[in-house]
Amino acid sequence: LIFLKKEGFKFKFIFIGAKGNKDVYKYLSSLGENVEIIDELEWHEEGAVAEALKKYQIDIGVAPINEDKFSKAKCAFKIVEYMAVGLPVIVSPVGEQEVVTRDLLDGFHARGKEEWVKYLKQLSDVKLREKMGASGQKRIKESYSYKFILPGVYKEIKNIF
Secondary structure (H helix, E strand, C coil), rough: CCHHHHCCCCCCEECCCCCCCHHHHHHHHHHHHEEECCCCCCCCCCCCHHHHHHHCCCCCCCECCCHHHHHHHCCHHHHHHHHHHCCCECCCCCCCHHHHHEEECCCCEEHHHHHHHHHHHHHHHHHHHHHHHHHHHHHHHHHCCHHHHHHHHHHHHHHHH
């Protein structure tokens, strides 16, 4: 983000989930007016994510994570939420993030700073964002929605009893 700012690239970065972390605030403060920090959303409330994405006019969902044991075990819920509302995503291809996001279709798998910068620049193209966002939204409906999941759950429960 600092590199993009130095290049004169225009953006607004909304960081959701800082939870009052002083290190996050300190790091992101160097971006000045380019950043807004939201400590927490009520993720469990129906519609909270979609409302926040609309309210803050978020165009791209990003999820950079480290490639470590903890991150590999995390679910990709944040990515599913972004894609469900039609946002293209850029993710670190680690664990479930790599599985949920289809590289070059729903968004991008970024490996390293150069790719993050490259893909953020590419997604400044509105038509590309719309195309990838629609692809991701369709993927979530077809593979991760209640409508898709519940018949399989019902079948398994029925087999048990």
